[in-house]
Amino acid sequence: MGHEELFEQLKQAIIAQDEDAVLAGVDAALAAGVEPKTIIDQGLLPGLNVIGEQFECEDIFLPELMQAALAFQAAMAVLEPKIKESGNAGPKKGKIVLGTVKGDLHSIGKNILKLLFETSGFEVWDLGIDVDLFKFVDKAKEVDADIIAMSALLTTTLVGQRDVIEALKGQGTRERYKVIIGGGATTQGWADSIGADGWAGSAYEAINLATRLVS
Amino acid sequence: MIDLIEVFERAEIGPLTSETDYYMKRFVPKLTELIARHAIKWDKQTLVNSDDDLTDRVFQAAVDLLAEAGAYCPETNRVMEFTREEILLACAECPREATFGEGRERKVMRGRRPDTTDDRPWVHVGGGIYTTDEQVFVDTVEKMASFSIVDSVSVPSILHLRGKDARVRSPQEVLSACKTVRLAREGIRRSGRAGLPIINGISAASQPASMFAASYPDFGLRPSDGFLIDFLSELVVGYEALQKVAFYNSLSANIGSTSTPLFGGYAGGAEGVAVVATCYMIMGNLIFRGSYHYNAPLHSKLHLSSTRPLIWAIAMSNAAIGRNMGYPMVNLPYLGGGSGTKQYHYEMACYMLAVVTSGGNVFSGHPAMAVQSDSLVPDDHKFHAEMGLAAAKLTRAEAEPLAQKLYPLFGDKLKDPDKGLTFQEVYDARTKRIVNDDYLKVIDDVRTELGELGLEVPVS
Structure with missing residues (x-):
């Protein structure tokens, strides 16, 4: 599976608020040699952007927003230690x-x-x-x-x-x-x-x- | 019904959990599952539902929500659990009527079934809008109480002392609450109807000490008035609320169980709000021992209740309780348009058509911009009460096409509603007569338009 396809899967898993699929996607991307920060920027955050737009348009509501956020946080619990290990931790906003x-x-x-x-x-x-x-x-x-x-x-x-x-x-x-x-x-x-x-x-x-x- | 002390003890013996886990592991997944299990679906168009099977499924989902998710007590971090049998017994034994007022103003508010067209619903007017001045406060209350069709009033808020706002839990809040009650009773006495009940004399947001202090009989409230006790966040039952429950049940006073489920919050969209609003009414009877329910669902961003999904959900919750429980209900309409505007009146007419035909009693509109002081204009509320009485002659099926015609007149303006008038811009300060001809013309025009649409609103 190409990287673009992996990113799209991660994005869709976030949109679906499916924590298991998000974690599986993160594992697959890491196994494919993708940098943790790239996984966040190109897989997880685009999914969260869609979630944000859906929340603003009232297509989804707080429960779905929270589920997506929890899935994101679960992914970050895997990725953040790896980013720190690599010494490439970028600053928070x-x-x-x-x-x-x-x-x-x-x-x-x-x-x-x-x-x-x-x-x-x-x-x-x-x-x-x-x-x-x-x-x-x-x-x-x-x-x-x-x-x-x-x-x-x-x-x-x-x-x-x-x-x-x-x-x-x-x-x-x-x-x-x-x-x-x-x-x-x-x-x-x-x-x-x-x-x-x-x-x-x-x-x-x-x-x-x-x-x-x-x- | 399980006794009150047993209810309180449920806050001490249920499973321990954090508030986040309560929502994410119990409330949210259970609500989602119940909406699917009971096939509750809003078609994104209907305003006034008349599908009784759907209505009864909403009621069942509400019972299941309380039975399977429980309520949450933040002080003890425990889930208050009730069995389905306990909940259904409480529903079966709930009050079907509540008696308010004294002397010739002593009357009975009844729980109504949907499509009842031959009764006269309870007529309640007013709202907790801030007033800048004690004189405006008393004049507003006097004016509202003077309308003969009115059965009870909500009074404005007057939170300042010596020109300063009273902060929550301060001694000034206690004094403000006492002052509000004294002035409210004075305004009502001036109308010549001293026995008329006040059903929100003290803001539900007040600390227990302020509510208890202001309930001291010398200040003018009586058990035959109404006392609002509210839930905090969705299905959260705080100790402050339970303290009020303990106190007002000890006085045998009329408790108005109060809830504000948020559209866009933990309840989600229209279907979730319908189920949660219904669940609150069940809880209001079981946990708060209310005499009546004060239902006030709200949009989490717009802070009003007149959006299409909310009108559907509010009407649905009234019908669900009206058909299955019979608990007396009033519904607080938060409307986008400012006082005296056409938008405000259109919103109110649409809301009344949906809610009163579905089993709610009549409650006049509250401009959503409550922070605009002195924006409670009594003659708006008289007009809105007249709309409610007109709506009460219709069935839900008759109301739906009228509501559909009205909604386009205001739906697109809810995000940027028309600004309204203040008491001082409508009335003469000395005579209390209306001196704003434009204000009267708007009411006359809207009354004519409603008649042309098919809702005749006679002048009372």
Whole structure:
């Protein structure tokens, strides 16, 4: 089987959200002598791009997106150690600390974003929901994050986003990170008023925004 | 039905699992399998389903979902499991009616079957939209309560104190909740209908302490009002919700079990939302001991409920419960168009045609852009209630062609909806009379158009 055919099989396996087929495709490509990074770039990522388009068009939904992401992550668990061994590990796009702010227990939008960030090449630390503001600050410092991304669904929890920015300023570290916000209760106006570096109205806007901010 | 303490204990004895595993190993695969097992398929066109066999399969899938996937308690990281027999017994023993209000306003909300054309459904108006000013808040409530066709109201939110927003779980949130309730009852008293029930006096998003504090009788709420308790993420039952369940059941108050299944979220598309929305109503009775259900499915990106697949799914869930359970239901319509716009009224008419003929009670529309303060315009809600009462005279089969004619009038505008009006742009601040002639003309025009389409909406 030629390399192009192997890449197409991998792409289709991702689109089908078939983890077993993805792992079999990865094994076949490695056995054929394809570089791990090439497998990712030409097999897995094109499949994820299609998944992303289908999600945007509402042809598929969060469960399918998650299944595809899990299949991708399973493949990466095989490929990443080989990339490291070879010394050809390219840098991630950026490091993101992500969470839903204090008092807010909503997770679905944040979970979608986590998947999309990861499959777009970012390294993500998901702090979960109802996150204490200093957890954002401390984790960003610990992992030397590029971006702090905060979600808030409720109007009554919006202030949590402002407080994180204020805490960063208080510690003199505001300029070290790009801070982006989103969630049902947020607007561009709110982002401007608290001095965030960006606001996204959807998960895909957030990916584009983050990519722009780290490039 | 298993008792309430036993329900709480299920959160402590079920299998341990992480939330991610609950979704990826239980909920999602089970929902996918059940949709296939019960051959649930939306044709991507229908708005008002009248296939009863399909409707009953949705109900069976909802029972199976709870029986086979269970609910999830994030505080204990355990799956709350219930047997099929326990679920079906709870369905058989669920309340078929709920009594609200006091004095001459004391009335009964009933569970309705689809295609019932000879009853008068419960009429509920209002919505939790922010108000900038206490006077606007009281005026809005007074105006809504003054409409004689109204049986209950949802009141706006007034979250600020001394000009500042109250943050969640703060002491200010407690004070805001108490203030909201006091002002709401005051607005209702001013209408001359002091006994009229409020069925969302306190936001479901409030912490338990705020809800309990605001329920203190001196502030004006009574067990005969309604108290909303919501599920968090799909099939997630949090401790805060269970604390509210414990408290309001101890008061024997009317609990409105509340759910917002997300189209595009874990429930997936139309079929999944129909099954999950139905499952929530079953859970609302079994786990929350609700008197009625407050059904509010939502599009995960557009934050509204008037897309074609959602209208189908919402109507379907009403029909599934109406045919198989009889639990009283209201449905919160999140509409794209702003208050006072033609788009808003078209969306509402389409939604009413689907939902009221399928067994739902009447609930007026909520502009999706709830963050636009003061956008609750009471006469919109009166018009929408009139639409609901007109729809109640039709069967689903009669409603479907009308809904199909209406949908093209707004479907393409949902991503960029028409902006609307505020209370102050419609009413005179002193007399509370409508002073915006254009606003009235839109209502008159839409009423005429609906009549020409085949939905006569008499003025109440």
